[in-house]
Amino acid sequence: MYSTITRVYLFLKLTMIIIFETLTQGKARCKCKTKLDGKVALITGGNTGIGLETARDLARRGATVIIASRNVEKSETAVQDIIKTTGNTNVHFKSLNLLKFSSIQQFAHEFDKEYHRLDILVNNSGAILDKQDFSEDGIERVIQINYVGPFLLTELLMHKLIASKPSRIVIVSSKAHELHEADPNDIAGLTPLKFWTRFSNSKLYNILWARALAKRLPEGVTANALHPGIVKTEIFDGMSEWVRKVALWVISLFFKNAEEGAQTTIHACVAPELELVTGEYFEECRIQSANKMTRDEKLVDYVWENTMKLVKDRLPKPL
Template identity: 80%
Template sequence: MYSIIARLYLFLKIAVIVVFETVTLGKARCKCKTKLDGKVALITGGNTGIGLETARDLARRGATVIIASRNVEKSEAAVKDIIKTTGNTKIHFKSLNLLKFSSIIKFADEFNKEYNNLDILVNNSGTTMFKQNLSEDGVERVIQINYVGPFLLTNLLMNKLIASKPSRIVIVSSKANEFHEIDPDDIAGVRPLDALTRYSNSKLYNILWAKALAKRLPEGVTANAIHPGIVKTEIFNTLTDRMRKVVLWVISVFFKNAEEGAQTTIHACVAPELELVSGEYFEECRIRLANKVTRDEKLVDYVWENTMKLVNDRLPRPL
């Protein structure tokens, strides 16, 4: 009985998000013609959905694009697809599993040795999971893939980003952050919560993280969070079959495809007027006010400090 009630509650919360998004529906596009020849862009989860379309756009602009993902087959297919559709052969795949700190460390070590610069880092990977389980690092899996793993990765690549400035960090968040129930003393996400709340928490942490980074980054390195809109992508694959079919049908009729959903991410990556803009939250290629709790500077710092402690407690060498 609890399982049925939990699923109904989750479905109703998703419905609220859909209705709210319908009211503010838009399909803004990134219109700038910025070229990226000689630039290096790294996109987590760049083998499908918004990440794939972001990678394709940056490739068209001439960037060297690295797709970071754990799915080898999909990533190799994505590389071939991008090369075929853009003519840019500087597209590569590197294996990365954000559910394992050991994989993140290995990836960062190899990347730092292999590439001389990192001009754009897009923390795009995201997931939803109905069941709440911890990773081998003791972090709830949605929180780790959506927030803690990217947090670690970005810190391990920070010296490369600083050396490459002007450089940009783009963090994909979601309007779903409005349904958060965050506990900054439980960054690992051990407290029992429903699936949407865990997802919402991870996306609110993303916005807080962008603001914390902006306070700590040197001039020339920026960090911003974005909401792509409601998009038909594979992120919904972890929902139950019936729920996924309903959600994807609604999205396909009323909302965005992956190419449309990638536009705000692309804008944050390349718009020349954003070169010095940092710590902001974007929707429809415009700066918007985020959740009011993100304007609590003490909370921003507290979440940063607790996340840093969580990560350092699990690393062989601290950041």
Template identity: 60%
Template sequence: MFDCYFFCLFLKVIVCLTVLVLLCVIGLRLWVGPGKGVCTSNARLDGKVAIVTGGSLGIGVETARDLARRGARVVIASRNAQKGNEVVADIIATTKNPNVEYKTLDLSKFSSIIQFVKDFNDNYERLDILVNNAGVAGIRQTNTEDGIEKIMQINYVGPFFLTRLLLDKLKASKPSRIVIVSSVAHRSHKLDPNDIIGKRPLDFWSRYANSKVCNIMWAKALAKRLPEGITVNSLNPGLVKTDIFHRYSKLRKMIINIFIDIFFKTPVEGAQTTLHLCVAPELEHISGKYFSDCKIEEPHKIVKDESVVEKVWENTMLLIKDKLNDKEYKLEIST
């Protein structure tokens, strides 16, 4: 009888702890907010042209799908042609919009970016929305053929260069929008404004965070230099279940995936702030801001330091200046 009493007490404790853990999980999931920040605009994009980089995975797929559903002509730009064409076929089938196309773009190579822009300019009359969505994480510290640390080039310098080359098309299509996908990870940066190429040895998370804080600074600096009619904003999509961690070890991926399944947003939910910046009419004259859950949010305090923002801009411009000297792509170098 004594043993039975303690056994029942033990079961009650286990049940109470289980319920408590479940309540904590539910509460934390609601706090993380997979349902927050929904784009409520029903704006149509008929006759508009949009580019979505990294459009063959995760948030990029759902961003491209929604823009296509609104009637836009959408270019999915990514490295993997097979995956890109599969996504194009899927989006056409689900949206009934035949004007979706894949084009090869490798942001780790300036040569690929230049070729993409030449191809785009030859085949498209306008560009209304540029979504710099592509990103990478969890890779070892190596340099690209252009001499820039790989995460920094794919996440920041490459998109910066791509956008510069597409500015004439964006200007000709005003009103137009530039959207830059950053991350809450920017808050843990270890940025040296004089080391944009990423010479310093850093762990993968710091390198990722550095690239993402540069995204926000870029949006702020670029907004001051754009003519009226073109806006640029950056955003945090939230914690989103995507394939960005696929390069991790099996054990690390298993642990991360357990956490992801409980707390992270789906790609559809994660695309909402991006879409809000693409289509919301009330943002037509809002530029240089950082958004999260479809609302303006204050980024890390370093972004308020104008001297740092300008130093990052100037040093990035120096990295691409020689490429812009090509007569076909020469652009005014403003600082």
């Protein structure tokens, strides 16, 4: 358990983020009318919150939408909800556990067989966990859910994205990346850290990853990261009860609901003017400046190389 001093420190740090968002956050909306008939979109964590509202919007535009999650019951309910509210019956659920490399590999193998294309990949899944713990792959769980798992998934589906170009990779990050204490030599997150720092580190890696992808992807495949705003979603479910209740109460008073929070993600998925835009960071449906570290090309490459090595070293089957 955290000491009283640590709890006060964490509360003040969260309060700083909340005050800043109160002063600066708007509620911009994606206004483009892009249709997605014939397109295939995959959304991790698409059964609730921002992911659900993103899936609903893309389905309404005519895309075949696949929700990837480990919660079967919640995902099946989400699929029926999206079908009912959009009239699009091409909405499906596939089981994916980002905490297991073996599950990610199995998912990618099955997706490759079942779907002939992949036009939009939304790496939306995210978690904030109170306790520092590790996956069966030996990676800190927040880092694996928020960054390393999506990194592997994207690599395994890259051939499909390239074959379907123009295609887009959208990575849901957070303004919390500015409060990081990341060590690029410890991508696995083995160093003991506070919950907020582990979350912030994972979100910094998300932006560095988008930059690295942009340098390596062929023309026609883009990768961008974004901050959705402070949103009332289930991402806080892994927190201690008192932190979760306080956070959700404050968010419900001042910040975005899930539908509002999904707008920047949707914009990154469908805005026609972004077809060739890559390696950027978005807030409120606009390109914004991220932490200056994300413009350090040596760091971008270093984190990419270390993450790739980490993944290859721990895969049950070769990449």
